[in-house]
Amino acid sequence: MSEAQELEQLRNSIDSIDRQIQELINQRARCAQQVAEVKQKYAQPGEVVVFYRPEREAQVLRNVMARNEGPLTNEGMARLFREIMSQCLALEEPLNVAFLGPEGTFTQQAAVKHFGHAVHCHSQVSIADVFREVESGAANFGVVPIENSTEGVVTHTLDSFFDSGLRICGEVSLRIHHHLMVKDKDATVERIFSHAQSLGQCRRWLDKHYPNVERVAVSSNAEAARRASLEPGAAAIAGEVAADLYEMHILNTNIEDRPDNTTRFLIIGKLETLPSGDDKTSIMVSSRNQPGALYQVLEPFHKAGVSLTRIETRPARTGTWNYAFFIDFEGHAADAVIAPVLQGLQDQVADYKLLGSYPKAVL
Ligand SMILES: O=C(O)C(=O)C[C@]1(C(=O)O)C=C[C@@H](O)C=C1
Numbered sequence: 001m002s003e004a005q006e007l008e009q010l011r012n013s014i015d016s017i018d019r020q021i022q023e024l025i026n027q028r029a030r031c032a033q034q035v036a037e038v039k040q041k042y043a044q045p046g047e048v049v050v051f052y053r054p055e056r057e058a059q060v061l062r063n064v065m066a067r068n069e070g071p072l073t074n075e076g077m078a079r080l081f082r083e084i085m086s087q088c089l090a091l092e093e094p095l096n097v098a099f100l101g102p103e104g105t106f107t108q109q110a111a112v113k114h115f116g117h118a119v120h121c122h123s124q125v126s127i128a129d130v131f132r133e134v135e136s137g138a139a140n141f142g143v144v145p146i147e148n149s150t151e152g153v154v155t156h157t158l159d160s161f162f163d164s165g166l167r168i169c170g171e172v173s174l175r176i177h178h179h180l181m182v183k184d185k186d187a188t189v190e191r192i193f194s195h196a197q198s199l200g201q202c203r204r205w206l207d208k209h210y211p212n213v214e215r216v217a218v219s220s221n222a223e224a225a226r227r228a229s230l231e232p233g234a235a236a237i238a239g240e241v242a243a244d245l246y247e248m249h250i251l252n253t254n255i256e257d258r259p260d261n262t263t264r265f266l267i268i269g270k271l272e273t274l275p276s277g278d279d280k281t282s283i284m285v286s287s288r289n290q291p292g293a294l295y296q297v298l299e300p301f302h303k304a305g306v307s308l309t310r311i312e313t314r315p316a317r318t319g320t321w322n323y324a325f326f327i328d329f330e331g332h333a334a335d336a337v338i339a340p341v342l343q344g345l346q347d348q349v350a351d352y353k354l355l356g357s358y359p360k361a362v363l
Contacts, residue, residue, distance in 0.1 A: 025084055032088035039092075051093035052140070054170045054267070055276035057085055058359030062278070065362070078363055086116020095119040098130045098139035104222035104242035110172040110265040111143040113363060125219075127156045131164050134268055141169065141269040148176070149262045151197045153312050157266065158326055161284060161355055162317050168282050168356030170267035172363075178202050178256045181225060181248035182235045189213055193224035194237035202237055205255045267358070275332040276359040280309065283342070286316045286324040286351035297325060297349060300341045306331060316351070324351070332357040 001009075036051055043049045064081045065074040072080075089095065097115055100107040101123025111121050122139060124130045130142040144160075147153045178198055182189065192199075192210060196217040199206070206215065218224050221238035222245065228236035229246040236248065243250055273279075287293035301308055307330045316322040331338045333354055346352045 028084065029088050029091055033091055036092035050271060052089060052095060052271070053274075054271070055274045055279075055359055058276040058278070058362050060085060061362040075363060082113075082363065083116045083118075086118040089116075090118035095141065096122060096139045097141050097143060098122050098124050098133035099143040100124060100127055100130055100145065100220075102220060102222045102226070104225065104238070104245040105220050106174060106176060106239055106263060107143055107145055107265060109239065109241055110145075110174050110263075113174060114143070114170060114172045114265075114267060115141075127154075127160055131160050131166060131268065134166055134270070135164065141267055141271075142166075143172070143265055143267055145263055146171075146266045147264050147310075148197060148201065149260060150201045150256070150258050154197075155314065158312060158314055161326075161353070162324070164268075166268045167270065167272060168266050168358050169269045169271050169273050170358045171280065171361045172265040172267065173361045174263050174265065176201070176256060176261045176263050177239065177254050178221075178237050178261075179240065179243060179250045180235055180237055180252040180255055181228065181243045181250050183229050183246075183248060184232070185249045185251065187233055189235045190233035191216055191231070192235045192237060193218050193227050195219070195221050195224065198224075198237050201256050201258070201261055204257045209252075264361075273356065273358045275334055275357070278360050279332040279335075279357050280328055280330055280360050281333050281338065281357040282326065282328045282355040283345075284324055284326050284351075284353045284355055285345060285349045286318070286322060287349045289322055294325065297327070297345065300344050301327075301329060304337050304341045306338060306341060318351075326355075 039049050039051060061078045061081060064078050068074045068077045095115065097111050097119045099111045099121055103123050108121060108123070122133070124133060127144050130144050133139040134142040144157045145154045146157050178201060189210065191214045192206070193216050198221055199215050199217060218227060222242040224236035225238040225242035225246045225248055228234040229248060235251070237255065285297055287297055308327060309330060310328040312326040314324050314326065316324040333339065333342055334357070342354070
């Protein structure tokens, strides 16, 4: 057989497989439509029907990864199913998602990673605006950054929970790669724009390669790319999406000081997420200002064998030198081991708020 004949044969096979995949995907989509009808049928009068089920989505993606035999990677296969489910959900209910913008930020990338491409993403100017959009019902969900592995916690996001009744419905983990970009690759770089956190994440690289160039902190990486696209002699540190959006030329790729630089984002909404089998819970407690206060808060977790994943301390809004603890731990608030721990805690501390139980990030 000639090369052309062999290729034709294989491409015929691919065409036939594609036809079957397409038919199956549509069969799946019809099932999702029926799921929507059942949800509506059993809703109480006046009840808001919940179509998006994060715990079910996490289970579907985990199942895909567990049974995958390759040659596609587990993550690659899960990403394909992420998109299929995103399209299926859009048939049930098109979701509106507010994210910390502008267009081209890592937060937008996180929103797409979590929900897939079939949701409507709306850019917001500030973290407070993302909370407001979701609280008012203009958006079904919001996406905000919460912590970076190099630079630490995003205090704005944590503090927003003091006054908000919104729940955490999910988390997204995104590997962050920063690139140095310019409009004109022959111009001398006189100024570098980026978000303060990103300048921090690339500090050592900048000290080595651009020690005497002015660093200017702006509101986001995408804004940095936008400014650098307009000002001669300016460069930006931002991600690939922003580089594409503003048609920038990338001078240096992956300039972050730590190769494992990762940012975690939260999905916020009004939804109470059911247990998925592999969950995390976030709470906020503020204890009376007395010796051993934090110990008393943490001891019940230790006794119950619950694994804590993060603790942040923030000044509480009540009284000087009072503190609020933001605690993340493994498990769901409804789990038999966790529920009594949380009940005991509520009786003991001055202030307690369950911020949410949600599936651990799958992708
Ligand atoms: O299982 C459901 O509740 C569905 O609505 C179906 C489905 C899916 O496509 O698998 C779609 C949307 C939900 O977020 C979860 C899963």
